[in-house]
Amino acid sequence: MKKLLFVVMGVLALLIGAYPLIYAFVESKNTFLGSKSPELLHSMIWTTAFFAHITFGGLALFIGWRQFGSSFRNKYLKIHRIIGTFYVIAVMISSVSAIYMGFYANGGLVSAIGFICLGLIWFITTLAALVEIRKVDIIRHQQLMTYSYACTFAAVTLRLWFPLLKNITGNPTDSYIAVAWLCWVPNVLIAYLINRKVAVA
Numbered sequence: 001m002k003k004l005l006f007v008v009m010g011v012l013a014l015l016i017g018a019y020p021l022i023y024a025f026v027e028s029k030n031t032f033l034g035s036k037s038p039e040l041l042h043s044m045i046w047t048t049a050f051f052a053h054i055t056f057g058g059l060a061l062f063i064g065w066r067q068f069g070s071s072f073r074n075k076y077l078k079i080h081r082i083i084g085t086f087y088v089i090a091v092m093i094s095s096v097s098a099i100y101m102g103f104y105a106n107g108g109l110v111s112a113i114g115f116i117c118l119g120l121i122w123f124i125t126t127l128a129a130l131v132e133i134r135k136v137d138i139i140r141h142q143q144l145m146t147y148s149y150a151c152t153f154a155a156v157t158l159r160l161w162f163p164l165l166k167n168i169t170g171n172p173t174d175s176y177i178a179v180a181w182l183c184w185v186p187n188v189l190i191a192y193l194i195n196r197k198v199a200v201a
Helices: 002-017 019-024 044-067 070-075 077-102 109-134 138-152 154-169 172-182 185-200
Strands: none
Touching: 002 019, 002 044, 002 154, 019 044, 044 070, 044 077, 044 138, 044 154, 070 077, 077 109, 077 138, 109 138, 109 172, 138 154, 138 185, 154 172, 154 185, 172 185
16 A cells, blocks of 8 residues: 555656646646736746746656655665755755745735745755755654655645635635645645654654
8 A cells, every 4th residue: 555655646746747848838828827917927037936936846746756765765875865966956946936926826815825834844844854964864854855745745736636626616716725725734744644653663
């Protein structure tokens, strides 16, 4: 069961990690950008933040899942460190962009706070994980990276929750407001339970 869940996580991470490629083939009006005002779309700062967020966030999602699994880490430690370096850089760029974008989130103040909190937790846990590995505290590093990737995986859970809630409620706006929190809070709680189980073991 554990291996099956890991495979499912990996497949979803790879699929959604490649999602930014859609912007090279699909007209903007038929993507998330179609929900934004012309004024915002003409803002160089916002559009730069948006593409930085989806590009580097997609990269973090795409490569981050492979970091889990002790057999891979133990056998390919050098590769683990290389992937980890790229992951941290990608998250730093994407999370800062996400925090900025949060102030312009669809759904108003409630969703804005949700996405800004996600960006802050994502940034802090990843940076803290880097600090811990430099202190050679491997257990703490792994725990913090579990939280970090739980935030990264919000890109997947957002795309699962939103269509589900929208179909149930028939209200895209309220669904998006709820998803601003649902996409990451349960992920972080699951990460907490995983870390607690590992700590007890």
